[in-house]
Structures are given as structure tokens and as C-alpha cells.
Amino acid sequence: MATGRTHRPATRSRGIPEATVARLPLYLRALTALSERSVPTVSSEELATAAGVNSAKLRKDFSYLGSYGTRGVGYDVEYLVYQISRELGLTQDWPVVIVGIGNLGAALANYGGFASRGFRVAALIDADAAQAGKMVAGLPIRHTDELESIIADNLVSIGVIATPAGAAQEVCDRLVAAGVTSILNFAPTVLSVPDGVDVRKVDLSIELQILAFHEQRKAGEELGEAVATARKAVKRPGSDGDVPAVMPV
């Protein structure tokens, strides 16, 4: 995970392990690529390589969905694409709202991977009244005041939070109160939500810090601190509680 996932007691949803669910999109992407090249069938070995996982793991993952393979041949690409899509709920239309249209929010709004997977950006919401009405990615920015009605009118159940850290919890509370039950959080804060609401977290800063940890270790072990001391050591300038004007990722 690079991505941080949030406190889920590793619930086994409908018999499908959480770890498997997290890999299904990976398989789906690899299968879609094969489908475009009109490849009819694929073995677990080939597909596993394409998805960057172990072939035994892949076969076990698929076994949770049912027996869709043919021994001696492999898996039917088209059929598997359909089954995984259905399992993930991608055959439905999922309206999504993005709250916080700063640099990141705008980038997300322009993201091409949305529509192709059944996700549809229903509305863009920002607290800055001066931004209201401005067009981003073909949609007008709406003011936060309209949040509740937008959620209700569009039957939105998935919300994306791309606000500064300080505003995230309040936005989260309002989204949940309005009926949103799944939240993707880009703000660097721990969100508290009632039971029944899923939160997933994406935190660039954390990912970089994890990389730095291993990087430091590599430099220390392999080069005898040579590189480490070459980089000029700096004392920590400050913190990042509420990031100012700039959009936190």
C-alpha cells in the first residue's frame, strides 16, 4: 500500500478477503489491456506477470470469485473482465463529488480514469465563493452551501475530499450527514466517521516519508554514510498542521 488504508478490521466482505479486493482492479487493468489486443485467453502465469503478482496468489484470488478458468488452457479474457467488473460494481454508474477545487481537486476533476470505470463526476464543490461558477473540466464550481442538495439530487454515495487539512473533518461530517457512505480522503488528517462509512486515504507526504526511510537505510548500509553526509543536513523548518493557501495533497 502505498496508499494508506484506514482502520478496517480486515473484514472479509462476502467471503472475499480485503487483500484480494485490493488486487482486483490491478487484474482488471491488465485484462483490459489484453482485451484491447484481442487476446482470447491468458494463463495465470502470464496475467500474474502483467499484474506484478505471484501466480498462485492470482489463482487463489480468482478462486474466491468462482471457477472461471479452464485447466490446461487458462482464463477467458472477456469473461474475466466482465466478472471482475461486476464484482467490483463497475457495471453501475457511480456519481462522485469532489470537494475542494484547488490544484489537486482540479487535477482529479480532469482525471481521465474516472469515466472509463463507471465513475462520473457529478459536481465540483469549493468553499471559496469567488470560485463559484468558474468552469473546471467542463463543470461549474458550486459553493459549499449547496453541498447537501447536490448530494441528495444526484444520489451521490462517494465523496472525494481534496480540501486543506483544517476543513476536512467538517466537510466529511456534512458529506456523511447528507448520505455519503464512502470517502476518498486526500487531506492529511485522520477522519472520524460513524460505522458503516468507508474511508480510504491517499497521502503523498506519507508515501515520500516511507521512501525516505528506506533510502536512508540504503545509503547508510551500502555507501557507509558517504552520500548521507554529502547531502547537507537540515533542521526541520516547521510543521504542516493547516497548510496555508496551497492545496495539500
Place this chain on the structure above:
Amino acid sequence: MATGRTHRPATRSRGIPEATVARLPLYLRALTALSERSVPTVSSEELATAAGVNSAKLRKDFSYLGSYGTRGVGYDVEYLVYQISRELGLTQDWPVVIVGIGNLGAALANYGGFASRGFRVAALIDADAAQAGKMVAGLPIRHTDELESIIADNLVSIGVIATPAGAAQEVCDRLVAAGVTSILNFAPTVLSVPDGVDVRKVDLSIELQILAFHEQRKAGEELGEAVATARKAVKRPGSDGDVPAVMPV
């Protein structure tokens, strides 16, 4: 994670479990907030709540770093901030390059959480010659041709890939050849790298698909498919192999 992490055989780096390393930045953030409020000490219970984890887990995590707590009192906030920062390598200066300055790349360049953690954006690199020289976040966009020299001149060991999926592997190869040993990948592709290079992956599309899976499950169980059928089902429009003009996240 939400964040997708990439094939790391759960190596235990220097005795500190990978899962613990992934939580250290979380603790650090909570501690930094306490430090700003001039809170001198904190108990494992309080800190665990603030970081959204179990208190026993937090204590065990800290025990891998050494015994920094005082029984009956708790942990010294400032001291712990320093220890974790040092453990994560944040007392060093980490120059970072961002390759692919589309919507997302620009958002990352403007991200405020970089500098505050010892990460410094050394350069922005894009393949589009027409973009070269344009200023983003106070830095000029440099052309891909300069990639190797930029890496070498700045002793860069961490690279961020925010290019379209089709370009990611080539960029990755060049970064690695130039000396980069840690990569944060935002492109929706599986990157293959030699041993000794760390890759972490952030994939918005995957996070949303995981949310959709649970959302579908909730709707199916609790509302008896009512909502599910209310949303108009759509057939999948297409795939996302190489996303066209728009920046993939």
C-alpha cells in the same frame, strides 16, 4: 492504503517492521500538532486516538525504536518528534524530481507538505518541448533531454512519476539508470525495476474501485438492491490503456 504498495517481500528493515514504518509518519503528524500546542507529554492512549490506531499497537511500534516513554507519565512530545524524524530520515535534505507536469504534476509541485518534511523539489521535467521554460510553482519546466544531468547534478535519489501510463516505464528506466533508487509512481502501470530500487504506487482509480466494491455490497445488503437499481446501470464505455491528452492520476 489505500495506497497501493508494490511487491516488497515484507522485508524487515533494520528490525523495524514495514507496517510500523508506514505508521511512523502518522504518529509524527499527530505529535507535530501537539508540539505546536506546546503539549509537553502525551500518553499512548491519547496519541493513539489522535493517530487513529490502537494504543497497544502504538506502544509496540515505539518499542521498536527504543524505550522513549516514561511509565506513569507517557512520552515526551519533542523528544519523540525528533526520534521519529531521525528514524525516517527527515533530518536530511531529500531532493526530488517530478516527471510529467500535467494537471497532477503541477498540483504535486505546488504541494505544501514537501518542504516541511525535508523534501525539496529540485526540478520539474516534462517531455513536451513547448512547455519547457514555463514556470510552475516557482520552478522552470525542464525538458526530458536534461533528465540525466539534472539527477546527477542535484544528487537526486527520489523520483516522482506523474506521466501518462504509456511513458511511465521508459521514464522509470531512465531515472533508475541515472541513479534514482526510490520512485513514487502515479501512473496507472506496473513498473518493473531492478533489485535495490523501491517503488511505491498511488492509484486513484484503484482506490475508487475498492470503495465501489464495498459500496455495492452495502447497497445490496441493506437496501435490498433498491438503490442499486435506482442508479441507471451503464455498460462499460471503454478502457484506459494509454489515456489520451488528459493526465492520468
Place this chain on the structure above:
DNA sequence: CCATCTTTGTGCACGCGTTCACAAAGACAT
């Protein structure tokens, strides 16, 4: 129809991560 060969599906064992529960340690008051 039978033999052979490929590939799936899974039983099993192992290791990591999480959590409980408690003993040890130290602060603090008397």
C-alpha cells in the same frame, strides 16, 4: 478410447501483524 501434457484450484505450513492482558517501572503523595 487412452495417454500425455498443460494449467487450474487448493491443502498446508509458515510468517507477519494485531490485540489482549499483565507484570514491571516509575511518578507522586503522604
Place this chain on the structure above:
DNA sequence: ATGTCTTTGTGAACGCGTGCACAAAGATGG
């Protein structure tokens, strides 16, 4: 100094995830 009270640090048990290794299944050729 002694007792009480709070909180840490960790031993131990449990559960999930992973990967090996193999038997069963089916395709394919003779």
C-alpha cells in the same frame, strides 16, 4: 521510605495473507 496509582513495554495467542507443491481436470493428439 513506603504505598498507591498510572502508564509503559512485552509475552503470548490468534488470525490473515502468502507461497509452495501437488492432485484433479480438461484439452489435445494418436
